[in-house]
Amino acid sequence: MKPYASVVVLTLLLSATVTSHVGYRQAEALIRADMNHALAETLARQTDAWLSPDTLTAYRNSLTIEPLRQWSFVSYDIADGLNGLCSERQVWQDGRRSVAYRSYATCPFATIWMLSDQRPTAVLLLLAVLWTIGSVLFFRRQQLVVSLNGISLGGITYAVDERKFYDVGRNPMRLTPMQHRLLEMFFTAEGHHLSKTDICNSLWPKKPDASETLYTLIRRLKPIVETGSRLHIESDRGQGYRLEEDPKRS
Numbered sequence: 001m002k003p004y005a006s007v008v009v010l011t012l013l014l015s016a017t018v019t020s021h022v023g024y025r026q027a028e029a030l031i032r033a034d035m036n037h038a039l040a041e042t043l044a045r046q047t048d049a050w051l052s053p054d055t056l057t058a059y060r061n062s063l064t065i066e067p068l069r070q071w072s073f074v075s076y077d078i079a080d081g082l083n084g085l086c087s088e089r090q091v092w093q094d095g096r097r098s099v100a101y102r103s104y105a106t107c108p109f110a111t112i113w114m115l116s117d118q119r120p121t122a123v124l125l126l127l128a129v130l131w132t133i134g135s136v137l138f139f140r141r142q143q144l145v146v147s148l149n150g151i152s153l154g155g156i157t158y159a160v161d162e163r164k165f166y167d168v169g170r171n172p173m174r175l176t177p178m179q180h181r182l183l184e185m186f187f188t189a190e191g192h193h194l195s196k197t198d199i200c201n202s203l204w205p206k207k208p209d210a211s212e213t214l215y216t217l218i219r220r221l222k223p224i225v226e227t228g229s230r231l232h233i234e235s236d237r238g239q240g241y242r243l244e245e246d247p248k249r250s
Contacts, residue, residue: 005135009128016124020116027116028085031068031105035087038062039074039103043092049099051076059103067115072105151187154231154245158187168228178203179221186233186243195240 042059051074060069077089077100085105091098150159155168165173165183175183181203186192196214203217204210218233218241225243226232234242 005131009132009135012124012128012131016121016128019124020118020121023116023118023121024113027112031065031085031107031112031115032087034063034065034068035072035085035103035105036090037064038072039087039090039101042074043090043101046092049092049094049097065115067111068105068107071107071111072103074101074103076100077102153187153192153243155229156225156231158184173224175221175224178217179224182217182221183225183243186241192243193236193240194242196238197240199241 038059039062041062042055045058046055055074059074060072063069063072085107087103089100089102091100093099150157150161150166152158156173157166157170158164159166163184165175165180167173182199185194185199185202196211199214200207200210204213207213222233230245232244232246234244236242
């Protein structure tokens with residue numbers, strides 16, 4: 001996948017993560033609000049300061065979030081060390097005495113997450129998946145088009161119509177005119193083999209002895225061809241050169 005396509009996917013995934021976190025925090029806020037409301041209603045009907053099973057039943061019946069009823073309970077305001085969500089501190093009094101209460105919820109992460117609105121997150125994740133699939137299909141289609149209109153060898157493709165070389169990443173290769181011409185001769189030659197005489201006559205027809213120039217050209221072309229492909233240029237007993245593919249190379 002191209003770098004810019006990866007950036008889009010990472011941006012969508014990061015946005016989905018942030019959106020999911022925001023939705024989770026909003027769900028916690030709704031739970032606290034429901035607990036505050038239920039505790040206020042319960043204490044309004046409370047006739048004494050003692051907690052009883054009826055107090056817990058009345059509190060849970062006042063909760064509007066159904067899954068919260070099995071995870072939430074009422075306690076005197078002495079349990080600050082408990083883990084989980086808690087309501088605001090509320091005070092019951094009958095004129096002579098007053099007692100502070102809180103309600104707590106020990107909801108698992110999964111319960112709160114299921115109560116949160118994760119639809120925006122799902123949309124972003126879906127877009128990330130669709131973008132990934134679309135990008136892969138697009139670049140594979142590009143690769144197929146290049147391969148159908150060219151010669152592929154060892155990870156390098158020569159697009160005949162464009163007269164351009166593409167590396168294994170389907171990026172245009174940077175070649176000098178002489179390097180391009182020589183590589184073009186290798187790709188189109190039978191068996192990808194060229195004699196020194198044929199190369200010199202084609203590239204430097206007016207030069208009496210181009211052996212040293214050819215050697216320099218081959219020496220500079222080798223690392224370009226061999227980097228990132230399965231190809232290498234092999235000397236053929238000093239009489240020529242052969243472009244070969246090594247299946248063991250990655």
